[in-house]
Amino acid sequence: QVQLVQSGAEVKKPGASVKVSCKASGYTFTSYGISWVRQAPGQGLEWMGWISAYNGNTNYAQKLQGRVTMTTDTSTSTAYMELRSLRSDDTAVYYCARHEVLLHWFDPWGQGTLVTVSS
Amino acid sequence: QSALTQPASVSGSPGQSITISCTGTSSDVGGYNYVSWYQQHPGKAPKLMIYDVSNRPSGVSNRFSGSKSGNTASLTISGLQAEDEADYYCSSYTSSSSYVFGTGTKVTVL
Numbered sequence: 001q002v003q004l005v006q007s008g009a010e011v012k013k014p015g016a017s018v019k020v021s022c023k024a025s026g027y028t029f030t031s032y033g034i035s036w037v038r039q040a041p042g043q044g045l046e047w048m049g050w051i052s053a054y055n056g057n058t059n060y061a062q063k064l065q066g067r068v069t070m071t072t073d074t075s076t077s078t079a080y081m082e083l084r085s086l087r088s089d090d091t092a093v094y095y096c097a098r099h100e101v102l103l104h105w106f107d108p109w110g111q112g113t114l115v116t117v118s119s
Numbered sequence: 120q121s122a123l124t125q126p127a128s129v130s131g132s133p134g135q136s137i138t139i140s141c142t143g144t145s146s147d148v149g150g151y152n153y154v155s156w157y158q159q160h161p162g163k164a165p166k167l168m169i170y171d172v173s174n175r176p177s178g179v180s181n182r183f184s185g186s187k188s189g190n191t192a193s194l195t196i197s198g199l200q201a202e203d204e205a206d207y208y209c210s211s212y213t214s215s216s217s218y219v220f221g222t223g224t225k226v227t228v229l
Contacts, residue, residue: 035218037165044122045157045165045208047218061217062120095164104153104212107167107176 002026004034004096004110011116012086019082020113022096029077030054035099035106036070036081038092046092050099051079059101086117123148123209123221130227136197139224141209142190147219149190153212156185156194160205168207169194196226204228 007021022034036048049060051070058070069082079096094113097106124142131137141148141156148154154172157165167176169185172192182197192211196203209221 037220044223045210045220047210047220059216062215097165103170104151104218105155105167105170106157106165106210107170109164109166112164 002098002108004098004108006094006096006110006113009114009116011118013119014086014088014117016086016117017082017084018086018115019080020094020096020115022079022081022110024053024077024079024098027098029072030074032098032100034070034072034079035097036068037095037097037106037109039095039112040089040092043092048081048094050101052101053079083115086115088117091115091117120147120213120215120217120219123211123219125207125209125221125224127222128225128227130229131196131199132229133199133201135199136195137199137226139194139196139207139209139226141192141194141211141221143192143211143219144190146214147211148187148192148209150214151212152187154185154187154192155210156183157208157210158203158205159208165208199228201228 033052035050051058053072071080096110156169159165172187173185207224
């Protein structure tokens, strides 16, 4: 079955960077993209951006431009999301989700990775 | 991009039908038939329930249905069951080639 498995929880200090991984299985990795979505504690969902696993093209949310980088490793069917210059309001659960850019929905989702930013 | 507007909470008794609204603008919900809905139980990842306004993925109960009129999309849950108690989020593609989610609705089964 299609599955996305994410890396474990992280605790970072303000100003640091975090890199979250998302390993895909059960489908042809390069036939889809991956979107990243985050959810602050008790809050709603926020789309962060998308990367094509086929050619590495990216589309980042304007709010995060310059602080986020999404990459893929097709040899291991893994997507990565790196967020730099972390602030306390970056504390959230980060999800990856399979997303074919022409289909406009996210399915399935990874289990989520809690990133805590605290001094 | 502002979040789409959803009611904070909706409740119903078992067997009843409820409808959750999702209001945006002509730059998102009203401009495209690319609205999707997600169910999220506490501590769990979201699950796709409806895509492209009214289509159900394989495996999703036909008690869930979606529609759209103008800048407002809706999710209806008929024959409400205890397992439907969860948070629900809408999402829409936007004219900026990005995606925006709704504010979320907590569904309570009385």
